[in-house]
Amino acid sequence: MLNKNLVSISAVGKYVPEEVLTNKDLEKMVDTNDEWITKRTGIKERHISEKNEPTSTLATKAIENLFEEYNISPDEIDALVLATISPDMFFPSTAAVTLDNLKIKHAFGFDISAACSGFIYALKTGESFIKSGMAKKVLVVGADEMSTISDYTNRNTCVLFGDGAGAVLLEESKTDNGIIDTILHTDGSGKDLLYMLGGGSLNPSTHETVDKKMHYIYQDGRPVYKFAVKYMTQVSKDILKKHNFTSKDVSLFIPHQANKRIIEAVGKRLKLDPENVFINIDKYGNTTAATIPLGIYDAMQEKRLIKYDLLLLGAFGGGFTWGSSLIRWGI
Ligand code: UT7
Numbered sequence: 285m286l287n288k289n290l291v292s293i294s295a296v297g298k299y300v301p302e303e304v305l306t307n308k309d310l311e312k313m314v315d316t317n318d319e320w321i322t323k324r325t326g327i328k329e330r331h332i333s334e335k336n337e338p339t340s341t342l343a344t345k346a347i348e349n350l351f352e353e354y355n356i357s358p359d360e361i362d363a364l365v366l367a368t369i370s371p372d373m374f375f376p377s378t379a380a381v382t383l384d385n386l387k388i389k390h391a392f393g394f395d396i397s398a399a400c401s402g403f404i405y406a407l408k409t410g411e412s413f414i415k416s417g418m419a420k421k422v423l424v425v426g427a428d429e430m431s432t433i434s435d436y437t438n439r440n441t442c443v444l445f446g447d448g449a450g451a452v453l454l455e456e457s458k459t460d461n462g463i464i465d466t467i468l469h470t471d472g473s474g475k476d477l478l479y480m481l482g483g484g485s486l487n488p489s490t491h492e493t494v495d496k497k498m499h500y501i502y503q504d505g506r507p508v509y510k511f512a513v514k515y516m517t518q519v520s521k522d523i524l525k526k527h528n529f530t531s532k533d534v535s536l537f538i539p540h541q542a543n544k545r546i547i548e549a550v551g552k553r554l555k556l557d558p559e560n561v562f563i564n565i566d567k568y569g570n571t572t573a574a575t576i577p578l579g580i581y582d583a584m585q586e587k588r589l590i591k592y593d594l595l596l597l598g599a600f601g602g603g604f605t606w607g608s609s610l611i612r613w614g615i
Contacts, residue, residue, distance in 0.1 A: 290462025291411045292614040295453040297350025298581040299342050300331040300446075300568065305431075307443070314439040321443050326544020330446025330569030332431045338372040340381040342449035343427040346577075347386060350423075350451045358386050362419035364393035365410045367402025367573035369480075369602065370429045371395055378427065399478070400540045400601020401468070402426055402573030403450070404609055407597075408466040410454045422454045426573035433480055435500040444542070445501070446569035450577020461592065461614030467523050467607055474511065474604030477504045512546050512600040517553040519608040520598045527610060531555045535593035535613075538579040540600060541565035550598065562588065572601065589613055 306329045307318035321327055333342065343366055350356065366379040379393030398405040403426035410422035430445030454463075482498025483489045493499065516539060524530060531554045539547050544565050551561040562583050571578060576597055583589035593613040600606040 290457040290460070290464070291414045291454050292457035292459075292462035293452045293580075293611065294455050294615065295350050295354035295356055296577065296581045296584060296615070297346045297348070297353060297451040298449070298578055299345035299349055300448040300578070301333040301337060301342065303332045303334065304329050305332045305446075310443055313436055314442060316439045316443055324543075324545070325444060326563065326565045327443065327569045328566045331448055333429050333447045339368055339370050339427050339429045339449075340372045340378045340385060342429065342447065343378060343382045343425045343451070344385040346425060346427065346449035346451040347382065347423060350453060354453070356453060358388045359390075360421050361388055361391045361423055363391050363410070363413055363422045364388075364425065365396060365406040365422060366393065366425045366427060367396045367398060367406040368427050369397055369399050369402065369572055370432055382425070398601070398605045399603055400542060400570070400572050400575065401599040401603070401605035401607050402601075403576040404466060404597060404599050404607040405468060405605070406573075407452075407454075407463070407609055408468060411463050411466070414454055414456060420455060423451055424454055425449060425451045426575070426577045428572035428574050430501070430570065430572055433499065433501050435497055438500070440505065441501050441503055444570050446571050448568055448571040448574040448578055450574050450581055452577055452580065457614060459614060461612045464527055464610040464612060465523055466609040467519050469515065469519060469606045471604045474602070477508050478502070478602040478604075509543065509546060511604060512542060513549045513553070515604070515606045516540070516546070516550045516598045516600045519606055520550070520554055520596060523608045523610050524596070529594065529610070533594050534560060534596045536560055536562055536583060536589050537596045537598065538562045538576055538583060539598045541568065541575040541579065542570045542601070584615065591615060
């Protein structure tokens, strides 16, 4: 039976690896400096996973944190939708490994690849399973270990990224709070500006692909920056307009954290008060699919996100992919 009620986020969890890599540490590794990184990106430090701590471990720990803080039993879970571009391996999916780590046998799970917009894509997917009646409780996770695909001899990219995971639980809302709407976009012509070329069916791994460092991220930063500002602003305006809201109605905007300057530029274009724009890039760098759920968790901790707030999420990333969600917060 189709469910017409709203779907809401009823629990959140987070995990970041213990090891911290500061800008000062990076100064010893590549030709960079704290001032450049801070001024151009807003990043001060990022968390880096251990060798025996793959993406599924980060996802598992974020979910365990959610279970513990909200007293949820693994038995309640019907599905896991996990967004990542740094999976443990091509297959099985990181979702499958994560479910096994959690000893969940009765649920289904799979990965979503939409880079920095992955969490918003996964959120919409999880919501749709509940609305279709196929699942009652769905875990949605954004988890990435960007350190495993970053070249720590290339200052253009290695200073930008970090590792982490955030998890939310979705279920049918019993109130008027919940996910109001989500808009998603994809434009594959962005593939030439932000990519990892090696290891797939286009360039299967060989000594040559490794020698050419094709197993690392490549980004042409300046044009990506411009697209990020333009499209994150546009999709945010579109979703607000569609539901007869203005930026004055927005209690908190949690955007993807790729660059503090991008976030501030989008906030300005949306005419949002800087107090209503959430930024935590200084602590984590760009954790790709994990930035938004980490932002949600931290915003709640800091009491900047409270029940009945109108929450706007926005993301832009590889593909290109971009999107926005509008949520009446219910926790
Ligand atoms: O999350 C997915 C989507 N991604 C994004 O949204 C990221 C979008 N792009 C950006 O955030 C920015 O373009 C970057 C942070 C990647 C780069 O900032 P920028 O202000 O666009 O710098 P740039 O790439 O134009 O480089 C300016 C200068 C260059 O030197 P020259 O050519 O002017 O002499 C770079 O070589 O800064 C140099 N540079 C660095 N210097 C010190 C680049 N990286 C570094 C570094 N330390 N780490």
